[in-house]
Amino acid sequence: MKKGTLLAATLGALTLIFVAIGTIWPSESALRNAGAQRSVLRPSSTPQAAVENLADQIRNKAWAKAYGSLANKAEFTQSQFEHDLTGNYPSLLTYSTLDKFDVRSLHASADEADMELKLHWATVVGIAVVTRDIHLVRNGDRWQAAWPVAKQSGLPAQVIPVNYLRWDVIYRGAADDWGSQDVEAPHVRIVDMHPVERADGVVILGELLNEDVVPAYVTISATLLSKTKTPLATEGSFDKISHLLLPKQVTPFLIKFPNASLADVGGIRMTPLSSLVAASADPVIELADEQLHPAPDASLTGQLINQSGQIVNVAHVLGTFYDKNGNVVWVADQYVDQALLPQTPIPFQIHIPEDLARTISSQRTVVATYQSGGNL
Amino acid sequence: MKSGLTIVLSGLALAATQLALAQGASLTVPKSIQAGSAFSIPSTGSGSATLYIIGPGQALKRDVQLGQATDFAAGTLYNAGRYLAVLSGGSAPETDAFDVVPAKSPSTVSFLAKPSRLPVGLHNGITGAAYVFDAYHNLIVTPMPVSFELSTPSGVVQRTVESNKGVAWTALDSTEHQGIDRFVAHIGDVSTTRIVGQVPGDPCGLKMSARQDGQRLDLATEPVRDCKGNAVPDGTIVTFTETFRGGLSTVDVPIKRGVAEVQMPIVNGATISVASGVVMGNQIGWGK
Secondary structure (H helix, E strand, O other), X not given: OHHHHHHHHHHHHHHHHHHHHHHHOOOHHHHHHHOXXXXXXXXXXXXXXXXXXXXXXXXXXXXXXXXXXXXXXXXXXXXXXXXXXXXXXXXXXXXXXXEXXXXXXXXXXXXXXXXXXXXXXXXOOEEEEEEEEEEEEEEOOEEEEXXXXXXXXXXXXXXXXXXXXEEOOOOOOOOOOOOXXXXXXXXXXXXXXEEEEEOOEEEEEEEEEEOXXXXXXXXXXXXXXXXXXXXXXXXXXXXXXOOEXXXXXXXXXXXXXXXXXXXXXXXXXXXXXXXXXXXXOOOOEEEEEEEEEOOOOOEEEEEEEXXXXXXXXXXXXXXXXXXXOOOEEEEEEEEEOOOEOEOOOEEEEEEOOXXXXXXXXXXXXXXXXXXXXXXX | OHHHHHHHHHHHHHHHHHHHHOOOOEEOOOOEEEOOOOEEEOEEOOOEEEEEEEEOOEEEEEEEEOOOOEEEOOOOXXXXXXXXXXXXXXXXXXXXXXXXXOOXXXXXXXXXXXXXXXXXXXXXXXEXXXXXXXXXXXXXXXXXXXXXXXXXXOEEEEEEEEOEOOEEEEEEOOOOOOEEEEEEEEEOOEEXXXXXXXXXXXXXXXXXXXXXXXXXXXXXXXOOEEOOOOEOOOOOEEEEEEEEOOEEEEEEEEOEOOEOEEEEEOOOOEEEEEEEOOEEEEEEEEOO
């Protein structure tokens, strides 16, 4: 009886001690789940702490508190600050959350500092990294960040005439007999295909052409065959392809086979699939000023300019990279996290593997666009 | 006990009477009959019996008076195939087989035309297969002439093919002119129509011109046509590429009203090229 009482008292005391520890020194995840902010517990007594507090408030979507802590809030409104981070129009960032951030000191003195804030946004298509250089000023015993708001130049009010071009499809009805005809699926053709051995497995690269006069929704899969022609593995291109192909349009594709080796492969079976879809020929996107940058940090940069009148919410840029003989050596992509406003250039950057950068002599880029409301 | 014995004895007496009546019964079944036609099956013997007819998808049962013909009205047997007639009632059932063959006159033609859309100028690009059926959906296997007729904007192509085992097929070239074709399979006064779209092929002789408009360059193709002179349909993608020192700009533009137009930045020394699919067009050097 005495032993039981002692055990109960010990467990009770330990519980109280742990609750006290958790309350006084909470973990990061517990803070986040509770919706609390680190600034409450950590004063902005250093530039690092000030930027971390600001990033925490952004993560918690505590816009009023984040805006209130800025040194240059007189230069813009809270709404402009919020839209600067999440976009003025629905885009990838609108539906994302801040997963984590990195803070790096660029320069510091007694009263001023420059910090680099790298925001890792978790979007529906993966992590989007946004980097901002923040200037901080000392105000008494605390530091305040001056947010580098990027004000978007608005377009003058106008009407942009568009000759709207669209395809609709009427399929056979349920009452038709078995001999009756259905609309033909679009004819697509693989115009290039190369298997490549990489450190993490086999990659199949290529290009697919819609050679028909109707739009096609395309997917492609590949099956690796062994030396005895038995299937080893089947994979699809997932989003490493532009799924909507207008007539005579070409898309690159990339299919990954992790942990596979070309030495085991005796053949490859490609299966392109196409189906008719209702589609629109607009918007037209110009890829301007595309430039290949050599290693280190090899990349393709450029600007997207929406030449149509409608807003593009999500743009997916796919780059096809060729060697000097015109063979496809790599396919890479990037989702642009900002909406494309009419006639407004938006930069993009596609990273290229360092080991391939030297072999690349030319490239071709296509853009797949998505508008809110589900229109392709 | 007495009543039970009476019932058993009465049953045996009735059976013996039936057996006696059905003695010497036989059937005379026609070797073949047309689906849906009226027919009769004569029998010999005396007394009553039961006639069963069993075939593909059908089974009939009739009480018959032996020595008389049993009549079947038109439309009674309509599925083509092998049938078995069984006369039951004697010591051993009398059986005979016969065929129900499809009616001679075709009623419907199931027509498979492929493809529904193809480029112009394709040899044997259009195929049609016609299956001839009678009014009861039996495939008519006796050879009969099937006429295929392809009406295109540039004329009519006709071909007659004799069906073999119920099927007639043909292959025709697509013409040089785009348009909607009517592909008809005729047999007698029965016909079925399919629509085949002949569409332009790849662009041919793609040519663009450039005109300065302020700080931009207006690029426009000439009306885009295929090698047969057909206008390439609106919506077809034309790619303009401007290559300059250290970079390039590209735009995928859909053809609208027969031409593809775009504005691109002016860069002195740039080379502008145009392409559609795998077809290259001309090049323009700007400011060289």
